[in-house]
Amino acid sequence: MTEKLDVTLSVNGKRYEMKVEPRRMLADAIREECGLTGTHLGCEHGVCGACTILMDDKPVRSCLMFAVQAEGAELRTVEGLAKGNELHPIQQAFWDHHGLQCGFCTPGFLMLATGVLEQNPNIGDEELVHALSSNLCRCTGYQNILKAVKAAREEMKP
Amino acid sequence: MKAPQFAYRAPRSIKEAVTALAESEGMGKILAGGQSLVPTMNFRLARPDMLIDINRISELDFARPENGKLRIGALTRHAAFERPFFEGPLARLLADVVQHIAHVPIRTRGTFTGSLAHADPASEWCLVACTLDAEMVAHSLEGERIIPAAEYFVTTLTTALTENELLVEARLPLLDDSWKHGFCEFNRRAGDFALSMSLVALKIENGRIAEARIGIGGVEDKPVRAPDAEAYLIGKTGEAADRVEAARLASEGIQPMDDMHAPADYRRDLTRAMVRRALERALAR
Numbered sequence: 333m334t335e336k337l338d339v340t341l342s343v344n345g346k347r348y349e350m351k352v353e354p355r356r357m358l359a360d361a362i363r364e365e366c367g368l369t370g371t372h373l374g375c376e377h378g379v380c381g382a383c384t385i386l387m388d389d390k391p392v393r394s395c396l397m398f399a400v401q402a403e404g405a406e407l408r409t410v411e412g413l414a415k416g417n418e419l420h421p422i423q424q425a426f427w428d429h430h431g432l433q434c435g436f437c438t439p440g441f442l443m444l445a446t447g448v449l450e451q452n453p454n455i456g457d458e459e460l461v462h463a464l465s466s467n468l469c470r471c472t473g474y475q476n477i478l479k480a481v482k483a484a485r486e487e488m489k490p
Numbered sequence: 491m492k493a494p495q496f497a498y499r500a501p502r503s504i505k506e507a508v509t510a511l512a513e514s515e516g517m518g519k520i521l522a523g524g525q526s527l528v529p530t531m532n533f534r535l536a537r538p539d540m541l542i543d544i545n546r547i548s549e550l551d552f553a554r555p556e557n558g559k560l561r562i563g564a565l566t567r568h569a570a571f572e573r574p575f576f577e578g579p580l581a582r583l584l585a586d587v588v589q590h591i592a593h594v595p596i597r598t599r600g601t602f603t604g605s606l607a608h609a610d611p612a613s614e615w616c617l618v619a620c621t622l623d624a625e626m627v628a629h630s631l632e633g634e635r636i637i638p639a640a641e642y643f644v645t646t647l648t649t650a651l652t653e654n655e656l657l658v659e660a661r662l663p664l665l666d667d668s669w670k671h672g673f674c675e676f677n678r679r680a681g682d683f684a685l686s687m688s689l690v691a692l693k694i695e696n697g698r699i700a701e702a703r704i705g706i707g708g709v710e711d712k713p714v715r716a717p718d719a720e721a722y723l724i725g726k727t728g729e730a731a732d733r734v735e736a737a738r739l740a741s742e743g744i745q746p747m748d749d750m751h752a753p754a755d756y757r758r759d760l761t762r763a764m765v766r767r768a769l770e771r772a773l774a775r
Contacts (some may be wrong), residue, residue: 334495354498354541376491377529384595390569391595396528400498401521401543447592465680466593 339400344412350490352399358440361399362409365370369408370439374468381467384440384447390451391447391466410439421487422446422480431480433471438465445481449488457482493510493531497540501751504549506628507542508656512631516653520759521545523563523600525592550658555584559625559661564590564604568597568615579691580664583671587614587689590673593681601720607657607740609649611747612708614675620713621689621705623743626651627659643712654765668693673707674764684708685752686760688740690768692728699723704736704765709746709757716740717766728773737766 336351343366350365362371362385374380376395383394386408413420419427422445432438441464448455448463455463460481469477499518501507511518519707532537544550544564549566555576569589574581591597591605591614605615606626618624619639626637628651635655643651651657654682675687686708693701702723703706706715706742719740726732746757 334497337498353495355493355495357492360492375546377532378525378596381593381595387598390598392598393525394533394593396524396596396599398493398498398528398541400500401524401545420700442597462589463594466595 337400340401341366341402342405343407343409345406350399354398354400356399357395357400358385358402359394359399361402362394364387365399367405368409368411372439374436374440379468380437380440381444382437382440384444384467386443386447389447389450391444392423398428408443408446410442420446421482422449425480425484425487426477429476429480429483431472431477437467437469437471438466441469441477445484449481449485453489455484455485460485491534493528494534495535496538500543500545502546502547502548504547504550504656504658506546506658507547508630508654510542511656512654514542518542518670520656523567524603525600526604526610526743527598528702545657555664558664560664562563562602562660562662564656564658566602568592568600568602568605569594571602572586572597578664579669579671580662583665583673583689583691583733584618584754586671586673587618590614590675590684590687601622601738602667603657603660605634605649606660607645607651608711609647609651610683611711611713613689613713614681614684614707617687617689617705617707617713618662619643620707620715621661621691621703622665623703626657627654627661628655629658630654638680641664644686645711654762665691668695669733670772670775672768672775673770674767676760676764683751686746686764688761688768690765690772690774692723692769694728697727699726701726702736704740704768706740706744706761709744709761711747714744718743719765728769733766733769733773736769737762740765 348366372382374382504690517539521541521543549565571584607678672690689705691703700721707713719736741762746754748754
Protein backbone atom coordinates (compact mmCIF):
# COMPACT_ATOMS: atom_id res chain seq x y z
CA MET A 333 0.00 0.00 0.00
CA THR A 334 1.28 3.43 -0.86
CA GLU A 335 2.07 5.81 1.94
CA LYS A 336 -0.82 7.91 3.18
CA LEU A 337 -0.63 11.68 2.94
CA ASP A 338 -1.87 14.30 5.35
CA VAL A 339 -4.54 16.28 3.56
CA THR A 340 -6.73 19.13 4.76
CA LEU A 341 -9.84 19.92 2.79
CA SER A 342 -12.03 22.96 3.18
CA VAL A 343 -15.62 22.03 2.37
CA ASN A 344 -18.48 24.49 2.78
CA GLY A 345 -16.22 26.63 4.94
CA LYS A 346 -15.33 23.81 7.35
CA ARG A 347 -11.89 22.19 7.60
CA TYR A 348 -11.50 18.43 7.46
CA GLU A 349 -8.16 16.78 8.26
CA MET A 350 -7.49 13.32 6.93
CA LYS A 351 -4.83 10.77 6.01
CA VAL A 352 -5.44 9.36 2.57
CA GLU A 353 -3.63 7.48 -0.17
CA PRO A 354 -2.65 9.66 -3.15
CA ARG A 355 -5.16 7.74 -5.27
CA ARG A 356 -8.09 8.68 -3.01
CA MET A 357 -10.59 10.39 -5.30
CA LEU A 358 -11.79 13.78 -4.15
CA ALA A 359 -15.38 12.52 -4.40
CA ASP A 360 -14.62 9.57 -2.12
CA ALA A 361 -12.81 11.77 0.38
CA ILE A 362 -15.81 14.11 0.52
CA ARG A 363 -18.18 11.19 1.03
CA GLU A 364 -16.12 8.94 3.30
CA GLU A 365 -13.62 11.14 5.14
CA CYS A 366 -15.83 14.24 5.43
CA GLY A 367 -19.05 12.25 5.72
CA LEU A 368 -20.79 14.50 3.18
CA THR A 369 -22.70 11.94 1.14
CA GLY A 370 -24.72 14.43 -0.86
CA THR A 371 -22.07 14.29 -3.59
CA HIS A 372 -22.84 11.22 -5.65
CA LEU A 373 -20.64 8.98 -7.78
CA GLY A 374 -22.15 7.64 -10.97
CA CYS A 375 -19.77 6.75 -13.76
CA GLU A 376 -16.42 7.52 -12.08
CA HIS A 377 -14.94 8.65 -15.37
CA GLY A 378 -16.21 12.18 -15.84
CA VAL A 379 -19.18 11.54 -18.10
CA CYS A 380 -22.31 11.64 -15.91
CA GLY A 381 -21.65 14.71 -13.77
CA ALA A 382 -23.30 13.36 -10.59
CA CYS A 383 -20.14 14.19 -8.62
CA THR A 384 -19.97 17.83 -9.78
CA ILE A 385 -18.92 20.20 -6.98
CA LEU A 386 -17.62 23.76 -6.91
CA MET A 387 -13.90 24.26 -6.46
CA ASP A 388 -13.05 27.92 -5.91
CA ASP A 389 -16.57 28.64 -7.22
CA LYS A 390 -16.09 26.77 -10.50
CA PRO A 391 -17.80 23.48 -11.33
CA VAL A 392 -15.46 20.46 -11.48
CA ARG A 393 -15.85 16.68 -11.58
CA SER A 394 -14.79 15.41 -8.16
CA CYS A 395 -14.27 11.90 -9.64
CA LEU A 396 -11.49 13.24 -11.87
CA MET A 397 -9.40 14.75 -9.11
CA PHE A 398 -7.44 13.27 -6.27
CA ALA A 399 -8.19 14.56 -2.79
CA VAL A 400 -4.59 15.67 -2.31
CA GLN A 401 -4.97 18.04 -5.27
CA ALA A 402 -7.79 19.97 -3.60
CA GLU A 403 -5.74 21.10 -0.61
CA GLY A 404 -5.85 24.88 -0.38
CA ALA A 405 -9.01 25.18 -2.46
CA GLU A 406 -12.45 26.19 -1.21
CA LEU A 407 -14.86 23.39 -2.01
CA ARG A 408 -18.63 23.66 -2.03
CA THR A 409 -21.03 20.73 -2.10
CA VAL A 410 -24.80 20.39 -2.08
CA GLU A 411 -24.78 20.41 1.73
CA GLY A 412 -23.57 24.01 1.61
CA LEU A 413 -26.46 25.37 -0.46
CA ALA A 414 -29.32 25.72 2.04
CA LYS A 415 -29.17 28.16 4.94
CA GLY A 416 -30.65 26.14 7.77
CA ASN A 417 -34.22 25.32 6.76
CA GLU A 418 -34.22 27.86 3.96
CA LEU A 419 -33.52 26.30 0.58
CA HIS A 420 -31.12 27.97 -1.83
CA PRO A 421 -33.00 29.53 -4.81
CA ILE A 422 -31.69 26.76 -7.10
CA GLN A 423 -33.02 24.08 -4.72
CA GLN A 424 -36.37 25.85 -4.38
CA ALA A 425 -36.60 26.12 -8.18
CA PHE A 426 -35.94 22.38 -8.63
CA TRP A 427 -38.70 21.73 -6.07
CA ASP A 428 -41.17 24.16 -7.68
CA HIS A 429 -40.57 22.95 -11.24
CA HIS A 430 -40.27 19.24 -10.48
CA GLY A 431 -36.67 19.20 -11.67
CA LEU A 432 -35.99 15.81 -10.11
CA GLN A 433 -37.50 12.37 -9.86
CA CYS A 434 -35.15 9.80 -8.32
CA GLY A 435 -32.76 12.52 -7.19
CA PHE A 436 -29.49 10.73 -7.89
CA CYS A 437 -28.20 13.30 -10.39
CA THR A 438 -29.69 16.27 -8.52
CA PRO A 439 -26.70 17.32 -6.35
CA GLY A 440 -24.50 17.40 -9.46
CA PHE A 441 -27.05 19.45 -11.38
CA LEU A 442 -27.54 21.84 -8.45
CA MET A 443 -23.82 22.51 -8.12
CA LEU A 444 -23.31 22.80 -11.89
CA ALA A 445 -26.22 25.24 -12.21
CA THR A 446 -25.10 27.25 -9.17
CA GLY A 447 -21.58 27.58 -10.54
CA VAL A 448 -22.78 28.52 -14.02
CA LEU A 449 -25.32 31.09 -12.76
CA GLU A 450 -22.91 32.66 -10.28
CA GLN A 451 -20.26 33.09 -12.98
CA ASN A 452 -22.69 34.29 -15.64
CA PRO A 453 -25.95 35.59 -14.09
CA ASN A 454 -27.23 36.76 -17.51
CA ILE A 455 -26.46 33.54 -19.35
CA GLY A 456 -28.58 33.11 -22.49
CA ASP A 457 -30.99 30.20 -22.98
CA GLU A 458 -28.86 28.54 -25.64
CA GLU A 459 -25.67 28.80 -23.61
CA LEU A 460 -27.53 27.46 -20.60
CA VAL A 461 -28.68 24.35 -22.50
CA HIS A 462 -25.09 23.85 -23.63
CA ALA A 463 -23.80 24.18 -20.05
CA LEU A 464 -26.40 21.78 -18.64
CA SER A 465 -25.60 19.20 -21.33
CA SER A 466 -22.59 18.42 -19.14
CA ASN A 467 -24.66 16.29 -16.75
CA LEU A 468 -26.88 13.25 -17.27
CA CYS A 469 -30.35 12.64 -15.84
CA ARG A 470 -32.09 9.38 -16.65
CA CYS A 471 -35.54 10.30 -15.25
CA THR A 472 -36.73 13.77 -16.06
CA GLY A 473 -36.06 14.22 -19.75
CA TYR A 474 -34.27 17.45 -18.79
CA GLN A 475 -37.12 19.85 -19.61
CA ASN A 476 -38.04 20.46 -15.97
CA ILE A 477 -34.39 20.83 -15.01
CA LEU A 478 -34.06 23.50 -17.65
CA LYS A 479 -37.25 25.21 -16.43
CA ALA A 480 -35.94 25.15 -12.86
CA VAL A 481 -32.56 26.61 -13.77
CA LYS A 482 -34.18 29.34 -15.85
CA ALA A 483 -36.40 30.23 -12.88
CA ALA A 484 -33.36 30.26 -10.58
CA ARG A 485 -31.57 32.50 -13.05
CA GLU A 486 -34.22 35.17 -12.42
CA GLU A 487 -34.19 34.60 -8.62
CA MET A 488 -30.39 34.70 -8.36
CA LYS A 489 -29.86 37.91 -10.38
CA PRO A 490 -27.83 40.23 -8.20
CA MET B 491 -13.60 2.04 -10.75
CA LYS B 492 -10.87 3.64 -8.70
CA ALA B 493 -7.34 4.45 -9.85
CA PRO B 494 -4.56 1.97 -9.01
CA GLN B 495 -1.82 2.92 -6.55
CA PHE B 496 0.84 5.42 -7.46
CA ALA B 497 3.45 7.59 -5.79
CA TYR B 498 2.59 11.27 -5.81
CA ARG B 499 4.89 14.23 -6.39
CA ALA B 500 3.83 17.88 -6.42
CA PRO B 501 6.88 19.83 -7.62
CA ARG B 502 6.95 23.64 -7.33
CA SER B 503 9.22 24.32 -10.31
CA ILE B 504 9.85 23.05 -13.82
CA LYS B 505 13.31 21.92 -12.68
CA GLU B 506 11.83 19.80 -9.87
CA ALA B 507 9.25 18.34 -12.25
CA VAL B 508 11.72 17.25 -14.94
CA THR B 509 14.02 15.86 -12.23
CA ALA B 510 11.17 13.73 -10.87
CA LEU B 511 10.31 12.68 -14.43
CA ALA B 512 13.90 11.56 -15.08
CA GLU B 513 14.07 9.71 -11.75
CA SER B 514 10.89 7.78 -12.56
CA GLU B 515 12.76 6.14 -15.46
CA GLY B 516 9.83 6.24 -17.83
CA MET B 517 7.24 5.06 -15.30
CA GLY B 518 6.06 8.55 -14.29
CA LYS B 519 3.22 10.52 -15.85
CA ILE B 520 2.59 14.23 -15.76
CA LEU B 521 -0.75 15.16 -14.18
CA ALA B 522 -2.12 18.48 -15.40
CA GLY B 523 -5.92 18.83 -15.68
CA GLY B 524 -6.34 15.08 -15.45
CA GLN B 525 -9.50 15.06 -17.54
CA SER B 526 -8.14 12.33 -19.83
CA LEU B 527 -5.46 10.73 -17.64
CA VAL B 528 -7.61 10.18 -14.55
CA PRO B 529 -10.49 8.41 -16.36
CA THR B 530 -7.89 6.22 -18.07
CA MET B 531 -6.46 5.37 -14.64
CA ASN B 532 -9.94 4.76 -13.19
CA PHE B 533 -10.50 2.26 -16.00
CA ARG B 534 -7.09 0.74 -15.12
CA LEU B 535 -5.97 1.26 -18.70
CA ALA B 536 -3.09 3.40 -17.40
CA ARG B 537 -1.08 2.36 -14.34
CA PRO B 538 1.72 4.89 -13.91
CA ASP B 539 4.01 4.20 -10.93
CA MET B 540 4.25 7.89 -10.22
CA LEU B 541 2.14 10.97 -10.89
CA ILE B 542 3.95 14.26 -11.15
CA ASP B 543 1.29 16.88 -10.48
CA ILE B 544 2.30 20.16 -12.15
CA ASN B 545 -0.70 22.14 -10.86
CA ARG B 546 1.35 23.91 -8.18
CA ILE B 547 4.08 25.14 -10.54
CA SER B 548 3.17 28.83 -10.74
CA GLU B 549 5.73 29.55 -13.50
CA LEU B 550 3.55 27.44 -15.86
CA ASP B 551 0.44 29.52 -15.22
CA PHE B 552 0.44 32.10 -18.01
CA ALA B 553 -1.15 32.87 -21.37
CA ARG B 554 -0.18 36.04 -23.23
CA PRO B 555 0.56 37.40 -26.68
CA GLU B 556 4.26 38.17 -27.14
CA ASN B 557 6.42 38.85 -30.23
CA GLY B 558 3.79 37.75 -32.74
CA LYS B 559 2.94 34.56 -30.84
CA LEU B 560 0.35 33.56 -28.29
CA ARG B 561 2.32 31.83 -25.54
CA ILE B 562 0.21 29.28 -23.68
CA GLY B 563 1.71 27.90 -20.47
CA ALA B 564 1.01 24.37 -19.29
CA LEU B 565 -1.51 25.42 -16.64
CA THR B 566 -3.79 27.36 -18.99
CA ARG B 567 -7.22 25.72 -18.72
CA HIS B 568 -9.57 25.30 -21.68
CA ALA B 569 -11.99 27.74 -20.02
CA ALA B 570 -9.43 30.56 -20.32
CA PHE B 571 -10.30 30.82 -24.02
CA GLU B 572 -14.09 31.08 -23.62
CA ARG B 573 -13.93 34.89 -23.54
CA PRO B 574 -11.23 36.47 -25.73
CA PHE B 575 -8.47 37.91 -23.51
CA PHE B 576 -6.53 39.59 -26.32
CA GLU B 577 -7.39 41.27 -29.63
CA GLY B 578 -7.55 39.72 -33.06
CA PRO B 579 -8.69 36.76 -35.15
CA LEU B 580 -6.78 34.14 -33.12
CA ALA B 581 -8.69 35.01 -29.93
CA ARG B 582 -11.99 34.66 -31.84
CA LEU B 583 -10.85 31.37 -33.34
CA LEU B 584 -9.96 29.91 -29.95
CA ALA B 585 -13.20 31.17 -28.36
CA ASP B 586 -15.13 29.50 -31.16
CA VAL B 587 -13.31 26.16 -30.98
CA VAL B 588 -13.33 25.87 -27.17
CA GLN B 589 -17.13 25.63 -27.13
CA HIS B 590 -16.78 22.20 -28.73
CA ILE B 591 -14.40 20.80 -26.12
CA ALA B 592 -16.25 18.46 -23.75
CA HIS B 593 -18.33 20.31 -21.13
CA VAL B 594 -18.10 23.24 -18.70
CA PRO B 595 -16.67 21.32 -15.68
CA ILE B 596 -14.12 19.55 -17.90
CA ARG B 597 -13.06 22.90 -19.38
CA THR B 598 -12.57 24.26 -15.85
CA ARG B 599 -9.80 21.73 -15.22
CA GLY B 600 -8.46 20.44 -18.53
CA THR B 601 -5.46 22.25 -20.00
CA PHE B 602 -4.51 23.30 -23.52
CA THR B 603 -1.07 21.67 -23.49
CA GLY B 604 -2.44 18.63 -21.65
CA SER B 605 -4.61 17.97 -24.70
CA LEU B 606 -1.56 18.35 -26.93
CA ALA B 607 0.44 15.93 -24.78
CA HIS B 608 -2.41 13.39 -24.72
CA ALA B 609 -2.82 13.67 -28.52
CA ASP B 610 -6.24 12.15 -28.99
CA PRO B 611 -7.01 12.10 -32.73
CA ALA B 612 -10.30 13.90 -32.00
CA SER B 613 -8.73 16.67 -29.90
CA GLU B 614 -9.76 20.14 -31.02
CA TRP B 615 -6.59 21.76 -29.64
CA CYS B 616 -4.44 19.26 -31.55
CA LEU B 617 -6.32 20.30 -34.69
CA VAL B 618 -5.66 23.97 -33.89
CA ALA B 619 -1.94 23.24 -33.34
CA CYS B 620 -1.69 21.35 -36.62
CA THR B 621 -3.65 23.89 -38.69
CA LEU B 622 -1.77 26.92 -37.38
CA ASP B 623 1.68 25.27 -37.22
CA ALA B 624 2.08 25.68 -33.48
CA GLU B 625 5.41 25.26 -31.74
CA MET B 626 5.64 22.96 -28.75
CA VAL B 627 8.20 23.84 -26.07
CA ALA B 628 9.50 20.82 -24.14
CA HIS B 629 11.79 20.82 -21.12
CA SER B 630 13.92 18.05 -19.72
CA LEU B 631 17.11 17.84 -17.66
CA GLU B 632 18.95 18.31 -20.97
CA GLY B 633 17.31 21.71 -21.48
CA GLU B 634 14.70 23.14 -23.85
CA ARG B 635 13.56 21.75 -27.21
CA ILE B 636 11.14 23.39 -29.62
CA ILE B 637 9.11 20.96 -31.72
CA PRO B 638 7.13 22.21 -34.75
CA ALA B 639 3.63 20.79 -35.17
CA ALA B 640 4.60 19.00 -38.37
CA GLU B 641 7.05 16.85 -36.37
CA TYR B 642 5.12 16.72 -33.10
CA PHE B 643 2.10 14.53 -33.84
CA VAL B 644 3.14 10.91 -34.40
CA THR B 645 0.01 8.79 -34.09
CA THR B 646 -2.92 8.11 -31.73
CA LEU B 647 -1.92 9.19 -28.18
CA THR B 648 1.71 9.42 -29.33
CA THR B 649 3.80 12.55 -29.82
CA ALA B 650 7.44 13.42 -30.39
CA LEU B 651 7.82 14.12 -26.65
CA THR B 652 10.27 11.73 -25.00
CA GLU B 653 9.51 10.10 -21.64
CA ASN B 654 11.78 12.62 -19.90
CA GLU B 655 10.20 15.71 -21.44
CA LEU B 656 7.58 18.00 -19.96
CA LEU B 657 5.52 20.07 -22.40
CA VAL B 658 5.78 23.48 -20.74
CA GLU B 659 4.28 25.72 -23.40
CA ALA B 660 2.63 25.90 -26.81
CA ARG B 661 3.03 28.88 -29.12
CA LEU B 662 0.46 29.84 -31.74
CA PRO B 663 1.02 32.50 -34.41
CA LEU B 664 -1.02 35.64 -33.75
CA LEU B 665 -3.05 36.14 -36.89
CA ASP B 666 -3.37 39.67 -38.25
CA ASP B 667 -6.72 41.18 -39.22
CA SER B 668 -6.55 39.86 -42.79
CA TRP B 669 -7.24 36.34 -41.44
CA LYS B 670 -10.67 34.76 -41.08
CA HIS B 671 -11.45 31.39 -39.56
CA GLY B 672 -14.20 28.81 -39.75
CA PHE B 673 -14.72 25.70 -37.66
CA CYS B 674 -17.17 22.86 -38.03
CA GLU B 675 -17.43 19.62 -36.06
CA PHE B 676 -19.76 16.63 -36.26
CA ASN B 677 -20.44 14.46 -33.24
CA ARG B 678 -23.48 12.46 -32.18
CA ARG B 679 -23.99 14.28 -28.86
CA ALA B 680 -22.76 17.63 -27.57
CA GLY B 681 -19.32 17.25 -26.03
CA ASP B 682 -18.62 13.83 -27.58
CA PHE B 683 -15.54 13.03 -29.62
CA ALA B 684 -15.76 14.34 -33.17
CA LEU B 685 -16.30 11.87 -35.99
CA SER B 686 -14.89 14.56 -38.22
CA MET B 687 -14.04 18.23 -37.84
CA SER B 688 -12.36 20.91 -39.84
CA LEU B 689 -10.65 24.16 -38.93
CA VAL B 690 -10.00 26.64 -41.72
CA ALA B 691 -7.97 29.86 -41.61
CA LEU B 692 -7.88 32.06 -44.67
CA LYS B 693 -5.79 35.15 -45.34
CA ILE B 694 -7.83 37.46 -47.57
CA GLU B 695 -6.15 40.18 -49.66
CA ASN B 696 -8.12 42.37 -52.09
CA GLY B 697 -11.07 39.99 -51.94
CA ARG B 698 -9.01 36.91 -52.82
CA ILE B 699 -7.51 34.10 -50.78
CA ALA B 700 -3.78 34.76 -50.36
CA GLU B 701 -3.08 31.90 -47.95
CA ALA B 702 -5.21 28.96 -46.88
CA ARG B 703 -4.84 26.61 -43.95
CA ILE B 704 -7.21 23.66 -43.79
CA GLY B 705 -6.93 21.19 -40.93
CA ILE B 706 -8.92 17.99 -40.44
CA GLY B 707 -9.32 16.12 -37.14
CA GLY B 708 -11.04 13.01 -35.78
CA VAL B 709 -10.50 11.25 -39.09
CA GLU B 710 -6.96 9.89 -39.17
CA ASP B 711 -4.72 8.81 -36.27
CA LYS B 712 -3.62 12.44 -35.87
CA PRO B 713 -4.76 15.83 -37.15
CA VAL B 714 -3.83 16.40 -40.78
CA ARG B 715 -3.74 19.25 -43.29
CA ALA B 716 -5.32 19.28 -46.74
CA PRO B 717 -2.44 20.54 -48.93
CA ASP B 718 -4.24 20.03 -52.28
CA ALA B 719 -7.28 21.99 -51.15
CA GLU B 720 -5.07 24.69 -49.60
CA ALA B 721 -3.14 25.14 -52.86
CA TYR B 722 -6.32 25.09 -54.95
CA LEU B 723 -7.83 28.02 -53.03
CA ILE B 724 -4.94 30.45 -53.58
CA GLY B 725 -6.08 33.36 -55.72
CA LYS B 726 -9.75 32.28 -55.60
CA THR B 727 -12.54 34.43 -54.18
CA GLY B 728 -13.94 31.49 -52.23
CA GLU B 729 -17.35 31.49 -53.94
CA ALA B 730 -19.61 28.44 -53.60
CA ALA B 731 -17.99 26.45 -56.45
CA ASP B 732 -14.51 27.06 -54.96
CA ARG B 733 -15.65 25.82 -51.57
CA VAL B 734 -17.24 22.67 -53.00
CA GLU B 735 -14.13 21.83 -55.00
CA ALA B 736 -11.77 22.49 -52.08
CA ALA B 737 -13.90 20.28 -49.83
CA ARG B 738 -13.85 17.51 -52.44
CA LEU B 739 -10.05 17.70 -52.75
CA ALA B 740 -9.68 17.67 -48.95
CA SER B 741 -11.95 14.62 -48.51
CA GLU B 742 -10.10 12.68 -51.21
CA GLY B 743 -6.70 13.38 -49.69
CA ILE B 744 -7.37 11.61 -46.38
CA GLN B 745 -7.17 8.00 -45.18
CA PRO B 746 -10.04 7.89 -42.68
CA MET B 747 -10.18 5.53 -39.70
CA ASP B 748 -12.66 2.70 -39.83
CA ASP B 749 -14.03 1.86 -36.38
CA MET B 750 -17.16 1.08 -34.36
CA HIS B 751 -18.20 4.74 -34.44
CA ALA B 752 -18.12 5.27 -38.19
CA PRO B 753 -16.92 3.46 -41.33
CA ALA B 754 -14.18 5.10 -43.38
CA ASP B 755 -16.48 6.07 -46.27
CA TYR B 756 -18.85 7.82 -43.92
CA ARG B 757 -15.99 9.74 -42.31
CA ARG B 758 -14.78 10.78 -45.77
CA ASP B 759 -18.24 12.05 -46.67
CA LEU B 760 -18.56 13.86 -43.34
CA THR B 761 -15.16 15.46 -43.88
CA ARG B 762 -16.27 16.85 -47.23
CA ALA B 763 -19.23 18.49 -45.46
CA MET B 764 -17.11 19.72 -42.52
CA VAL B 765 -14.52 21.38 -44.76
CA ARG B 766 -17.18 22.98 -46.94
CA ARG B 767 -19.06 24.36 -43.92
CA ALA B 768 -15.86 25.57 -42.23
CA LEU B 769 -15.01 27.44 -45.44
CA GLU B 770 -18.52 28.91 -45.57
CA ARG B 771 -18.22 30.11 -41.99
CA ALA B 772 -14.78 31.61 -42.61
CA LEU B 773 -15.95 33.55 -45.64
CA ALA B 774 -19.19 34.69 -43.99
CA ARG B 775 -17.23 36.59 -41.32
